[in-house]
Amino acid sequence: MAPAMIDPALFEELKTKIEEDTVVRKELDRIIDDLSQQVSFSQGVLSRIHSTPRSKYTILLPQVEDGIRKEIQCVGTLSSFASRNPYYKYNHKWVRTVQEAISTVLLCAWLGGLGSEARPGEVGRLMTLEEVGAVFAVPVNLKDRDAFHITIEDYLLALINIIDELSRLAMNSVTMGDNELAVLISSFVKDLHAGFQVLNLKNDILRKRVDSIKYAVKKVEDVVYDLSLRNLIPAKMDE
Amino acid sequence: MSGFKRDRQGNAKKHDGPKQSPKSIVRNAYTPMFEQLRDELDEHHDRRDRIGKASRDVTALSKKIIFSLQRVRKIEEQLPADIQTEIDLRLAEISKLLASIAPDVQAINRYRYSRSLVCLEELVEALTFLHYLKTQTLISHKELDPIVEDLTRKGAAKEDEVMTNAPDAAAPDPEQSTPAQETEALTISLTDDDYVYGLFDLTGEMMRFATTTSALTGKMASADFGEDESESRDIVQDMHDLGSFFEMLPLRSGNRIQWEKKLEVMRQSVQKVEKLGYDMKVRGSERPKGWVPDLSSNDQPGSPE
Numbered sequence: 001m002a003p004a005m006i007d008p009a010l011f012e013e014l015k016t017k018i019e020e021d022t023v024v025r026k027e028l029d030r031i032i033d034d035l036s037q038q039v040s041f042s043q044g045v046l047s048r049i050h051s052t053p054r055s056k057y058t059i060l061l062p063q064v065e066d067g068i069r070k071e072i073q074c075v076g077t078l079s080s081f082a083s084r085n086p087y088y089k090y091n092h093k094w095v096r097t098v099q100e101a102i103s104t105v106l107l108c109a110w111l112g113g114l115g116s117e118a119r120p121g122e123v124g125r126l127m128t129l130e131e132v133g134a135v136f137a138v139p140v141n142l143k144d145r146d147a148f149h150i151t152i153e154d155y156l157l158a159l160i161n162i163i164d165e166l167s168r169l170a171m172n173s174v175t176m177g178d179n180e181l182a183v184l185i186s187s188f189v190k191d192l193h194a195g196f197q198v199l200n201l202k203n204d205i206l207r208k209r210v211d212s213i214k215y216a217v218k219k220v221e222d223v224v225y226d227l228s229l230r231n232l233i234p235a236k237m238d239e
Numbered sequence: 240m241s242g243f244k245r246d247r248q249g250n251a252k253k254h255d256g257p258k259q260s261p262k263s264i265v266r267n268a269y270t271p272m273f274e275q276l277r278d279e280l281d282e283h284h285d286r287r288d289r290i291g292k293a294s295r296d297v298t299a300l301s302k303k304i305i306f307s308l309q310r311v312r313k314i315e316e317q318l319p320a321d322i323q324t325e326i327d328l329r330l331a332e333i334s335k336l337l338a339s340i341a342p343d344v345q346a347i348n349r350y351r352y353s354r355s356l357v358c359l360e361e362l363v364e365a366l367t368f369l370h371y372l373k374t375q376t377l378i379s380h381k382e383l384d385p386i387v388e389d390l391t392r393k394g395a396a397k398e399d400e401v402m403t404n405a406p407d408a409a410a411p412d413p414e415q416s417t418p419a420q421e422t423e424a425l426t427i428s429l430t431d432d433d434y435v436y437g438l439f440d441l442t443g444e445m446m447r448f449a450t451t452t453s454a455l456t457g458k459m460a461s462a463d464f465g466e467d468e469s470e471s472r473d474i475v476q477d478m479h480d481l482g483s484f485f486e487m488l489p490l491r492s493g494n495r496i497q498w499e500k501k502l503e504v505m506r507q508s509v510q511k512v513e514k515l516g517y518d519m520k521v522r523g524s525e526r527p528k529g530w531v532p533d534l535s536s537n538d539q540p541g542s543p544e
Contacts, residue, residue: 005477006484010379015488017431022492088350089430128272141279146347152276195273202284 024085028093031081035074036097042067042104050172054181061113071101075136079148087146102158105135107165124184129155153206160209163189167216170223179227180234186220193217286343290355293336297358300329301365305444308368312452314375314462338394341425359429363437368444375462380434388426395424439501442481446508449474453515475516482509
């Protein structure tokens with residue numbers, strides 16, 4: 001009898017691989033779902049900055065930090081599970097959620113949260129990629145080995161998220177009578193905008209998002225314009 | 240053309256306003272950080288470009304191999320010499336291309352650029368088809384891996400030869416930071432997706448092959464398994480086997496849409512071949528034995544090489 005075209009072992013092997021892949025995906029879905037819940041809680045608390053005067057940040061930020069601590073736990077779980085598989089095989093599943101988690105950390109730190117003994121929190125602080133990695137206790141920009149980490153793209157995209165949020169805060173802080181904060185945000189957003197111009201962007205998601213920064217810049221410029229027109233810019237900040 | 244403004248005297252004005260000045264960046268506290276990130280991103284973009292370019296060429300070469308293979312008329316261990324030569328030449332080119340990008344797709348970067356490496360699917364299609372035409376069996380992922388690895392290694396070896404012949408020449412690609420390349424040639428591995436999606440495309444090639452050979456030779460393609468004809472199987476059976484093989488595999492949760500699309504195309508190929516088998520059974524007997532359509536001499540089966 002002529003041998004069969006397909007060796008039965010070949011089928012079994014492939015079937016097992018697909019089944020293993022499905023198990024991994026399901027587990028990732030579960031972990032990412034947990035993370036996503038914590039992230040949206042932190043985002044929810046953070047949304048209160050638009051109605052909370054700066055003097056009350058001391059009450060608000062610890063609540064955000066609580067949320068972030070839970071995010072950190074979830075990212076830890078994700079990191080140890082995801083590191084068992086090639087990073088880029090499944091990273092598309094969690095990038096968005098992880099980027100949003102990074103955004104909550106960046107925003108919280110910018111508002112003066114997440115300070116430490118060595119470095120007390122202060123308004124206007126931009127955490128670097130390395131610092132974000134340290135917060136989540138995961139490596140960043142890995143090249144020499146294949147494990148979970150935060151990529152440069154993750155960091156930059158998360159940064160663009162908080163630019164949007166801050167441009168909104170610029171307006172609302174004026175409503176709350178904190179003109180100084182609006183001016184502070186304006187110069188930060190403009191500096192970052194200039195920073196993003198340094199990058200050589202290709203036609204990808206990063207470029208698309210970077211293009212959107214100009215609207216945030218316009219928004220904060222309008223606010224500052226309104227203020228300067230009426231001589232409302234605090235004297236010590238007036239240029 | 241209204242590309243420039245004029246002043247009151249009607250003379251063309253030079254570009255005015257700060258907007259027109261060349262993109263000069265005002266440095267601020269964050270500039271150094273962005274410059275560092277830019278360098279990292281540039282490295283990534285360059286790598287992706289290199290891979291993409293090589294990948295397009297490998298795809299084109301793989302398609303050419305498949306075209307050559309479609310000129311084969313019979314399943315047998317020894318391909319016609321001219322076709323074998325063509326394939327060897329193409330494979331040698333593919334070898335070089337794969338070796339050139341091997342350092343870019345090691346370890347963590349293997350999956351990072353898998354979308355730029357779609358050529359491997361095409362290569363799997365060509366190699367599985369080649370294997371089928373020689374043996375009438377399906378090659379496994381495990382058997383295929385060493386073949387692709389070998390291809391990559393050979394390409395690297397050839398580059399080394401060139402280097403030793405011209406010792407004064409600068410080492411190629413100094414920007415590639417892979418000291419390992421000198422000690423041991425790097426290889427490219429196939430992912431499960433490369434293999435499975437390559438197999439899907441194989442069914443299309445088998446369908447085309449079955450159609451041409453049955454039209455030209457008057458019977459369904461089959462390897463010569465010896466004297467007893469009842470023990471041999473033909474391509475209709477193989478297509479059915481392959482069809483059931485895919486149908487029995489669990490649905491892939493990763494890229495469902497692509498998977499189902501491929502599955503549908505595969506089903507159509509199977510049905511086309513079974514229709515051929517039916518036609519051959521019913522009407523094939525009406526043809527005089529040994530009847531061959533009028534063809535150019537090198538297309539005739541069994542023509543002297």
